[in-house]
Amino acid sequence: MADDPADADVSTVREHGIKLLARREHAPRELERKLRDRGYAADTVSEALADLIRDDLLSESRYAESFARQRAERGQGRVRIQAELTQRGIGDGHIEQALAELDVDWAASARAQRRKRFGPDLPDTLRERARQTRFLQQRGFDSDDIRAALRSE
Incomplete structure (x- = not known):
């Protein structure tokens, strides 16, 4: 059966990978998963990914x-x-x-996220401070950035 993805050659898999990369950048593992989910054979996908990396189309x-x-x-x-x-x-x-x-001031970003979510006033109770701290932790800020965001400016 000629339309079976498992029988596809490397150039077909490579072209499919290029179409996916044309939309947006992909991590190699992500692109591999997408191609494998389409039914392409593992060794063919690996070879196509190696070609894409070699040609700097996948980085x-x-x-x-x-x-x-x-x-x-x-x-x-x-x-x-x-x-x-x-x-x-x-x-x-x-x-x-x-x-x-990245040219990011992480403390300033944490302050901006805190203000956006909770308004300009700093927390006045321990409970509110803990709530805002958890919010900033979930956003991925480290303890130094969180402390800076919870201090008066």
């Missing part, structure tokens, strides 16, 4: 930069961005490089 560092920038712009903290990139199979070196290249 962990480019994906990490794009992802980190997008998440920082949405007000997420460094810790969360790092964890999500790790979950997506991006290497520590690429993650550190992507975070270092």
Whole structure:
């Protein structure tokens, strides 16, 4: 059966990968999963991914930069961005490089997220302070950034 994805050659899988990459950057692991979910054979997918990486069409560092920038712009903290990139199979070196290249004042970002959610007034009770701290932790800010966000400016 000629239309069976399991019988597809490397160039067919590669073309499918290029179509997915044309829409947005993908992590190698994510692209592999998408191609495998389409029914392509594992060895064919691996070979096609190797070709895409060799031709610089698929790049962990480019994906990490794009992802980190997008998440920082949405007000997420460094810790969360790092964890999500790790979950997506991006290497520590690429993650550190992507975070270092971001021009983000993390404390100011935490302050902005706190103000956006809770208003301009700082918490006046221990319970409210704990609530705002948890919110900022869930957004992925570290303890130094959270302390800065909860201090008067």
